Amino acid sequence: MPGVDNFHYDVYLSPVLTESVSRIIFHLIIKASGADDDIGIEFDGLKDREEFKHLCHDIMLEAVKRAKLGDGEIQIDYLAQMAVCKLLTREIAHQFEELIIRLNNQVWEYESTNDDEMILQTISLKERILAIRHKRNIIVNNVSREIFEYLLEAQIPLKERREANYGTQSLLKEDIFINPLLHVENQKDDYLMLEHFVLLGNRVDDPDKYEELLQLIKGLLGRIKMLPANEKKDMGTEVSPVEGVENRENRPAGVNRQIDGWISEVENLDLLINYFRTGAEILEKKNKKNNDKEELRRLGRMAKEQKKIFNTFYNKFSQKKLMRKIMAANEMKAIYLDYCPPLVPQQVLQFLISGEARKSVAAHLKRLKIYYGKTISLVPLKKTIMKIGRLKEQKRKEYFLRYLKGFFRYHRDLGNFNILKQALDRINLVADEKTIALSKTNNTLYEFLLPQEQVFELDTKPVTSHVIMKADVRGATIITKQLGESGLNPASFFSLNFFNPISEIVSQYGALKVFIEGDAIILAILERRDDEAGKYCVSRACGLAINMLNIIQKYNAKSKKYTLPILELGVGICYHNAPPAYLLDGRKKIMISPAINQADRLSSCNKILRKIL
Structure with a gap:
């Protein structure tokens, strides 16, 4: 159930875990950024890691137990994992900024002195801060990979x-959490793409944009016809000669989803086109004594089919004039960091593949000489161009296969990122006491605490349903007027004959006072989960109502004796098969329930209708 804002799910995570996460992530960021000497904090990495893993295990174990025994839903386990994931991603960003703030504070301290040595340290520290900011994505990714590996362990x-409990198919895959895209602001960042995936185009007319390549690959996969094993014993795939099927508009939606699923599993690429691996497997088996001839024949047919599909892909990419970009993107990995900054990776790529861009980039580097005080050599770039031109066909095909694998990984991780981001965006990690109290009161707070942090109380069990009962004194306005005209006190009359005697029996039936006004009282009886004594709330409300009427009848007999007004009580009882909601006014809870209005109408039922009933 959504939380107090009716959109996010309110989650309260263990304060001990939260503190441990902040500490270990800050230490990891200091280590990854090389700022150990600047910050001057000593920490025990092994102790931090073991404490974090121990706390995560205990929190997740409690969630698994709740999902199986208490709440009976696997979503509780998912929610716990997502909440911890959100905590980690939030703290990584927060602790990186905390490091920058601390370093900037040191700069301001150095600048406030007149010491020449301190001024030199300030210049050096500013350069290090600039370098740390520039390497933000690399630092964040390294820390993210490490902390999420600890989480998985x-x-x-x-x-x-x-x-x-749930079955193997229901488990969340590890690659959902070990995702480089999860921790960067720009999921198409060139540095990120080069380090973890493949460099893709970003301009509108680039043929290697993600969207263009995805449709190209889907079209090629759409030409592969999958046959059942009993129809084709070799491999189960063949290349369809029908070129028109490549157009995605001609494919049914179900086929598109199936193809999308193929691309999301990187291992499928090896099964479909990696005849290099199959060939190596054949050689390995041939070198063994007593090799299986039938298995070798099967692998031979499989390699032939794979090569056919591979060549279809290779030729299509060549027709689209993408091969030079693919080769250049692979070769530039060894040198691009020597030029970036001041260049960006796309400029390095364009230098390697375009003569026109080469002149532009060279002129740009020449202009930057005045800022760097030295000439940036173009020799490594020119050598790389020559190396690309000398690549053998076999090596080009290996690079192409590597490129496709990188694209498949990016497609998988981008899909996982979008799904995970939607889930994380719906989670609200609550920390302030007011929100926690309001959400907890309304049974919308999901708490994932350590065993020693949990406090078990009867009234903490979730409310499943409730009864509202309203007792309304009929003609109270007339009675008040009569007593006033007789010089009597209406307040003491209602108190002695109505409120006081009824208040004495309310607790006996487990009822709570919701609202009291001059001539009426509204009570609630709650049913809680797994609480046998709290069941039968309607019958208890009826018993309370009968007792109320008996009390009023008793006091009316006394009032007749002293010629005082007679009280007539209207009672309305309404059951609602859901928990009530609450507002908080300071520490006071204000109940909201549709049963209140219904009980009010029932208690004011007129005399004619009562006679008919």
């Missing part, structure tokens, strides 16, 4: 229990 002991 912490959950290894829970894998068997989860499989037993």
Whole structure:
């Protein structure tokens, strides 16, 4: 159920875990940025890691138990994993900024002195801060990879229990969490793409844009016809000669989804086109004694089919004039950091593949000489151009296969990122006491705490349903007027004959006072989950109503004796098969329930209708 804002799911994570996460991530960021000497904080990396893993394991174990025994829903386990994931991503960004703030504070301290040595340290520190900011994505990715690996290690002991509870298919895959795209602001960042995937075009007319390549690959995969094993014993695939199928508009939506699923599994690429690996497997088996001839024939047919599909891909990419870009993007990995900055990776790529761009980039570097005080050599770039031109066909095909694998990984991780981001955006990690109290009161707070942090109380069990009962004194306005005209006190009359005697029996039936006004009282009886004593709330409300009427009848007999007004009580009882909602006015809870209005109408039922009933 959504939380207090009716959109996000309110989650309260263990304060001990939160503190541990902040500490270990800050230490990892200091280490990854090389700012150990600047910050001057000593920390025990092994102790931090083991404490974090231990706390994560305990939190996740509690969530698994709740999902199986208490709430009976796997979504509880998913929510716990997503909440911890959000905590980690949030803290990585926050602690990086915390490091920059601390370093800037040191700069201001140095600048406030007149010491020449301090001034030199300030200049050096500013350069280091600039370098750290420039390497933000690299630092964040390194820290993210490390901390999420610890998270996965912490959950290894829970894998068997989860499989037993939910089944293998319901487990979240590891690559959902180990995702480089999760921790950067720009999911198409060139540095990120070169380090983890493949460099793609960003301009509108680039043929190697993600969207263009995706449709090209989907079109090629759409030409592969999958046959059942009983129809084709060799491999189960063949290349369809129908060129028109490549147009995505001619493919049914279900086929598009199926192809998208193929691309999301990187291993499928090896099965479909990696005849290099199959060939190596054939050689390995041939070198063994007593090799299986039938298996060798099967692998031979498989390699032939794979090569056919590979060549279809290779030729199509060549027709689109993408091969030089692919070769250049692979070769530039060894040198691009020597030029970036001041260049960006796309400029390096254009230098390698375009004569016109080469002149532009060379002129740009020449202009930058006045800022750097030295000439940036173009020799490594020119050598790379020559190397690309001398690439053998076999090496070009290996680079092409590597490029496709990188694209498949990017497609998978981008899809996982979008799904995960939607989930994380719906989670609100609450910390302030007011929000926690309001969400907890309305049974919308999901708490994932350590065993020692949990406090078990009866009234913390979730409310499943409730009854509202309203007791309304009929003709109270007339009675008040009569008593006033007789010089009597209406307040004491209602108190002695109505409120006081009724208040004495309310607790006996487990009822709570919701609202009290001059001539009426509204009570609630709550049913809680797994609380046998709290069931039968309607029957208890009826018993309370009968007792109320008996009390009023008793006091009316006394009032007749002293010629005082007679009280007539209207009672309305309404059951609602859901928990009530609450507003908080300071520490006071104000109940909201549709049953209140219905009970009010029932209690004011007129005399004619009562006679008919």
